[in-house]
Amino acid sequence: MPTQKLEKNEFRNEDDAIAVETALELRLGKEFIAAFVCSPGFEEELALGYLLSSGILSSEEDIAGIKYANNVCTVIPREGSSIGSRVRPVHVRRVVTTECSAPEILQQLRTASGIPRLDSELSIRIGNLFNAVKLIRTSQEIRRKTGATHAALLMDMSKQKHSIVEDLGRHTAADKCIGLAVRSGFDLESSFMLTTGRLTADIVSKCAWASIPLLASAAVATDAAVKFAQRGNITLVGSLRGHGMRVYHEGSATLQI
Numbered sequence: 609m610p611t612q613k614l615e616k617n618e619f620r621n622e623d624d625a626i627a628v629e630t631a632l633e634l635r636l637g638k639e640f641i642a643a644f645v646c647s648p649g650f651e652e653e654l655a656l657g658y659l660l661s662s663g664i665l666s667s668e669e670d671i672a673g674i675k676y677a678n679n680v681c682t683v684i685p686r687e688g689s690s691i692g693s694r695v696r697p698v699h700v701r702r703v704v705t706t707e708c709s710a711p712e713i714l715q716q717l718r719t720a721s722g723i724p725r726l727d728s729e730l731s732i733r734i735g736n737l738f739n740a741v742k743l744i745r746t747s748q749e750i751r752r753k754t755g756a757t758h759a760a761l762l763m764d765m766s767k768q769k770h771s772i773v774e775d776l777g778r779h780t781a782a783d784k785c786i787g788l789a790v791r792s793g794f795d796l797e798s799s800f801m802l803t804t805g806r807l808t809a810d811i812v813s814k815c816a817w818a819s820i821p822l823l824a825s826a827a828v829a830t831d832a833a834v835k836f837a838q839r840g841n842i843t844l845v846g847s848l849r850g851h852g853m854r855v856y857h858e859g860s861a862t863l864q865i
Contacts, residue, residue, distance in 0.1 A: 609624055609625075609626050610622075610623055626756070627647065627750060629645060629646075630647070630648045630679065631643065631644065631645055631646075631679055632646055632651055632654065632679055632680070632681060633679060633681070634683070635680060635681070635682045636682075636683050636685065637682070637683070641658075644658075644777075645776070647774065647775045650773055650775075650788060651676045652787070653783075653784045653788045654681070654784045655674055655676075655681040655683055656668065656683070656786075656790060656791065657782070657786035657787030657788070657790070657818075658783040659683060660786055660787070661783055661813075661815075662817060663723075663724075664691060668790050670685065670686055670689035670690055671683050671684060671689070672685065672686045672687075723813055723836065725839065725841045726816065726819060726821050726841045726842060726859065726860050727860055728841075729860075730765065730797070730798055730800070730821050730861040731861070732765060732822060732861060732862070732863055736763065736765070737800070737802070737824055738848070738851070740763055740770075740802045741826060741848055743761065743770065743772070744804065748804075751774060756776060757776055757781070758774070758775060758777065758781045758803070759772060759773065759774045759803070760775075760784070760801060760804070761785065761801065761803075762788075762789040762794060762801050762820070763802070764794040764795055764796075764799045765798050765799065767795065769794070771788045771792060772785065773785040773788055778804065778805030781804075782803060782811060783814070786820075797819045800821070800822035801820050801823050801824070802848075803824075804827070806825070806827045806829070806830065807825050807827060807830065807846050807856070808829075808830050808832065808833050809832035809833050811823065811833070812833045812840065812842060812844065813836055816839075816840035816842060820842075821841075821843060822842065822843040822844075822845070823837070823842060823845070824844075824845040824848050824853075825845070825848060826848050827846060827847075828846045828854075829846045833856070834856045834857055837859060838857055838859075840859070841859040842859045843859040843861040843863065844857045844859070845863075
């Protein structure tokens with residue numbers, strides 16, 4: 609895109625790569641669930657990941673299929689499925705922007721009530737976390753070109769495979785990554801997530817509902833994130849850079865030097 613760039617007190621014309629922003633509506637059958645402002649791509653994975661990380665879906669087996677057309681993703685429930693048995697869809701209806709959590713849900717997030725408590729036997733060497741940081745940094749093609757995106761990585765330690773997704777929003781990046789991993793046959797209970805964004809309560813909540821026992825980031829955690837990690841028995845690691853890290857809570861997933 610043509611732009612004007614100021615350098616040395618002088619404007620000059622320069623083409624610049626910019627990130628694409630789009631909207632997506634998620635429906636469960638005929639019921640509206642959420643609207644997203646996000647990057648284009650991985651729309652079906654976003655729908656699947658969001659339903660799993662919100663507690664509406666227990667498993668991909670709960671759905672008969674996903675249809676995407678005209679910026680609307682419709683998830684078709686399987687007859688006799690357990691959809692909504694853990695969290696009713698009406699409780700999570702919202703608009704998901706590229707910004708932080710919606711103000712109306714912040715108080716609910718701070719209570720940390722209702723999220724599942726994980727019981728994992730996952731043991732991870734800290735070297736795997738540092739390797740994941742290098743991997744996510746070298747894989748962010750859109751960020752290198754535009755500087756506009758977050759990224760999320762899931763590493764399945766039992767199968768030694770990973771998925772990485774970039775998006776304008778850290779929440780949608782996480783949901784797309786979860787959806788992609790599930791579709792790729794990952795065992796989320798044997799996986800850890802690395803995100804480029806802050807460790808906030810809603811990201812920890814996503815991991816709890818998706819049964820991901822360890823969440824890490826190069827950024828820092830909030831007090832509500834720590835409270836959620838304690839409630840969900842999730843290992844929470846921040847400031848992951850260089851050869852250092854800060855463990856905010858050691859839950860069911862253990863770290864080995």
